[in-house]
Amino acid sequence: MLVKDTIVKAVADALERAHRDGVLNVDTVPLIEVERPNNPDHGDFATNLPLRLARAARSNPLQLAEAIAARVETGPEIASVASAPPGFINFRLSDRWLQEQVEVVRSAGDAFGAAQIGQGRKVMVEFVSVNPTGPVHVGHTRGAVLGSALANALAAVGYDVTREYYVNDAGSQMEAFYRSVWVRYQQALGREAELPDNGYQGDYIADIAADIIQSEGDRYLELNDAAAIRGIGDVAREQMISVISEDLSAIGVDFDNWFSERQLFQDEDYDRAMERLREGGHLAERSGALWFNSIALGDDRDNVVVRSSGEPTYFASDIAYHFNKFDRRGFERVIDIWGADHQGHVPRMKAAVTALGMEPENLTVLISQMVTLKRGDETVRASKRTGDFITLRELVDEVGVDACRYFFLARSPSTQMEFDMELATRESSENPVYYVQYAHARNASILKLAAERNIDYSNGDVTLLDSAYELSLIRTMLRLPELIVQVAENLEPHHLPHYAMELATAFHHFYENCRVVSADAADNDITLARLKLVSAAQVAFRRTLTLMGMSAPDRMERI
Known part of the structure; x- marks a missing residue:
């Protein structure tokens, strides 16, 4: 408790x-x-x-x-x-109770702050889920980091968490992507071809075409356009998904499941979802199209689910997808993390979940707002390589994984943010990432020194830890279990980096005012007690950094 x-x-x-x-x-x-x-x-x-x-x-x-x-x-x-x-x-x-918690923290180790409020309930966190038509860019990265840290916190308090990427591999955007790769494939082999008006321009399209030529040769030139686009499209989609997966994994974002939109139609989830809406009286034919009557369920307008051409809309696929999540796979709660351009889609999705017979409060949609990249006072507007968006990979290459994760987590997702790339790479106390990790490195160096001197502090007396700096550090460590529960209950992982700063500040103050390993034999008892405190602080640091998906370096240059 x-x-x-x-x-x-x-x-x-x-x-x-x-x-x-x-x-x-x-x-x-x-x-x-x-x-x-x-x-x-x-x-x-x-x-x-x-x-x-x-x-x-x-x-x-x-x-x-x-x-x-x-x-x-x-x-x-x-x-x-x-x-x-x-x-x-x-x-x-009580000071005595606080002192005793040093032993409790050390004993808990990697499980420090764990709780069971989730009681094993099945929760899905679905995030990123960008169309596999190009690499992940900076805007997507914010949602990726948010989703992975939130999933970590939910798992820490006892939920059975599934991290899922929804692969939007059906629809007009994918068709445009396939056609774009097909055009670049033909051009690379000397055949004249023009990109469609809605084609994808990035250099990565030519790279994918070149990879296909290397692995498949020119055999697609022998096929008609429709057959070639189908064949090349399958290869290009898998290549793009692989690139997205590798880029996300590079910043510690991994998924338990990659769910294909096409699977909804193959497994009849789409048909079953539409039938349930029809049985509930939520669908109506108008002007040759099929409409979902969402006004009656709280939305500001009704929405088309099947166009007059007979083609399902993206909204129809989303309805089928959530039917699959709740009805077919039995998730008790679903958390979707969407980009700012999907904010208007939330009320209709809530209405659809209600119409399907699920409780709308079991669906939570978090909106990840826009990101502006800056180098000091200068706004970074475009990629040097593509002349377009800045990719996740480019950002990681410049500022590193830990800075990416810390800075994207440090602001509530509902607020727009500026990411200062210059600050993120600065090796000084002005950079919060450096400040926090340096505190852990200081911590590790003390324990290393104790090990080198063969100091056994297992019998250290924690009741000697009575200075303001020692008790303040203990108090700060003990906030972490409360914070993990708060993050999981309110879906607010942005509190973690702020806590990390508070923990680092408390440790730096302790370090600067309380000598830990003393050469004076008269100080032996307090040395042993403080080493116990340092080892407990290391548990809190590593737990916090792990939840954020950051590394805990044992050595760093001095600030």
Whole structure:
């Protein structure tokens, strides 16, 4: 149980005592909310429950706070409970209990912060899912990092998580891609051919065509256009998916499943989904097209699912895909991460899920907003290689994997962001990535020094850790389990990098003010205790960096 939950229970028990004593006479009690005060002088935790109860209880909020605080049983975790104007109850943790948590953290190791609030429920996180018509660019990368970190946090609290990439390999954009590769293939073999008006221009199209020539030769020239496009299209699609997979894997983004849109039609998910909507009275024929009646379910307009040509729309495929997720594969919750250009699609998708008979609250759509690349004050607008978008690979090559992941995670996905490539590569404390990783490297160097001197700190006495810097570091470490739960419950992984900075700051302050390995024999006991604290801090650092998908270097140059 988190210490926060322990305090919530202590307050609930105090309310029962107040009710029995006739001090509190209310029929219902609001949810007990315990938060960390902005000012640490007010304690480790606080609740404003007396303020929210005062009107119903017909009582002065400060007097009510005093009455409840007097009835809180402290236990080993809580050192003191105090009321404060205008109606707060503040809690301060016991130093002895904090010291003991050093052993708890060390014992937990890689499982530090793990919880079971998910209880094994099946959750899908579907992210990136760009059409395999080109490499992943910077805008997609933000959603990729967000999705992978969020999936890490959900798994850490006990959900059965599936990470999925939806391969949009059907429709007009894919046809344009196939035709573009076919044209470049012909041109490379000396045959005249023109790109279609909606063709893809990037150099990567010519590269794919060249690879096909190397592996397949000129045999497609013997086929008619339709047959050649089908054959080349299959090869080009697989090559592009391979490139996308390799690029994403390079920044630590991997998937449990790559789901093909074409599979929806092959496995009859599309037909079954449309039949369910038809049976529910949610489809109507108008002007030769088939419409989904989404206005009746809260959308601002109805939407076409089958064009007058008989071709399904992208929306129809998305309906079938979510039918597959919920009905066919039994996911209890689905989290989609979409780009900013899909924001208007959210209400109709919610309406479709409702029409299919699923609970709309079990579908959550997160929108990843636009990214602007900068080098200092200069905006980076185009790739030097393609003259168009900046690819994931180009960004990683310039700033590195860890900087990519940290900076993309550091802002809420609902806000537009600027990615400063110059700052991301700077080896100084101004760069948060460097600052955090350098704290871990300092940590590792202390433990390495202890190992070189054969110092056995297994019997170190943690009750000696009583300085403000030591206790502050312990308090900061203990925030991580709460934070992991918060990230998983609110789907907000952007809190992780901010916590990493706080942990690094607490460790740097400890390092600068508390000598750990002392040559003076008189300091042996405190040396052993502090080495235990350093080893616990290493657990917290590695757990945090792992959740973010970042490395934990043991050596770095000095800031």
